[in-house]
Amino acid sequence: MPDVxxxxxxxxxxxxxxxxxxxxxxxxxxxxxxxSWRTGNFVYHSDNDAWKCHEDKWLWPASFDPDKRVIRYVGQHEICGRCPVKDACSPTPGPRELTRQLDPWPFSEAGRFQRGIALAVAVVAVALPAGALVGSHGPLDAVVLGTVIAVVLGAGVWPLARHLWRSPANFPEHLQREGMAETAAGHAAVVPLDAVGRLGRAGGVPDTARAAPALTDRYATRWASDRRRLPGED
Incomplete structure (x- = not known):
């Protein structure tokens, strides 16, 4: 019998x-x-690769951030601008945006740190029987300790460690690549609707009119994608 x-x-x-x-x-x-806190009442539909808001409007994929490996989904300007709950839904003058992680958890630095802690505990679980196996001389003791080491390696260390050294390569090629700096610059160029009204009353319409073509062209290129809405879709 193995030792106690x-x-x-x-x-x-x-x-x-x-x-x-x-x-x-x-x-x-x-x-x-x-x-779930970030998405709120929005529901993701994998068949369309789009989000639907509580007003039954769609947010389509617009760009891909290769640094954070997230896909950005953006609502339509003409729809979000007329939405009765625009102020409560989107904190920015532009349409509502959502992101979806492309990779399974752990996809962030915090998640990798959490998995690293779990991996360290699993390594300790291997080190204890391995150390006892070195000092053990009985064949039954060696069988028990070797079995424990194999189980912990197969059920703990390997599944927890393999994601940490894999390099994701599943980039969505059909989406435009856009980093955080480009997104922030795009948000800064958006003119609020109430600000446009104030400019008109103050005689600033010519400046806004001159800026409109550039703004339209920016969104035409920045948020363009290969996806086309089907007839009957909002």
Whole structure:
């Protein structure tokens, strides 16, 4: 029979494996909860690759951020501008925007840090029986400890570690690539509708009229995509 100490080490290693997966699961649920706060009442439809708001309007994919690896979805200007809940829905003068992560969790630095902690716990779960295996001389002890090491490696270390060294390559080629700096510059160029009205009353219509073609051209190129709406879609 294996020694009692061997059984205790094996049980503790399995316990650490469960702790590692618990840490990883908590981090994933926290990320999902944070994403649900950002999207609110919007519902993602994978068949159309678009979001639908609570007013039954669509937000279509507009660009891809290669740095953060997120796809940006933008509503239509003419629809969002006339929406009765525009002020409560979008904090910016332009249409409502949403993002969707292209990669599974962990997709952020915080998520990778969380998974790194879980991986460290799993490595400790391997180190304990491995150290005991070096000092163990009984064949049954070696069988028990070797089995525990194989289980922890296969069920803990390998699944947790493989995502950290993989380099994602599934870039959506049909979308324009746009970083955070370009997006911020685009938002700064948007003129609020109430500001346009004030300019008109103050005699500033010529400046706004001259800026309109450039603004139209910017959105025509920036938010263009290969997707075309089907007849009957809003």
């Amino acid at each position: 100490t061997v059984w205790l080490i094996g049980a503790y290693a399995v316990f650490l494996l469960a702790v590692a997966w618990g840490i990883d699961l908590l981090g994933k649920r926290s990320a999902e909860r944070s994403a």
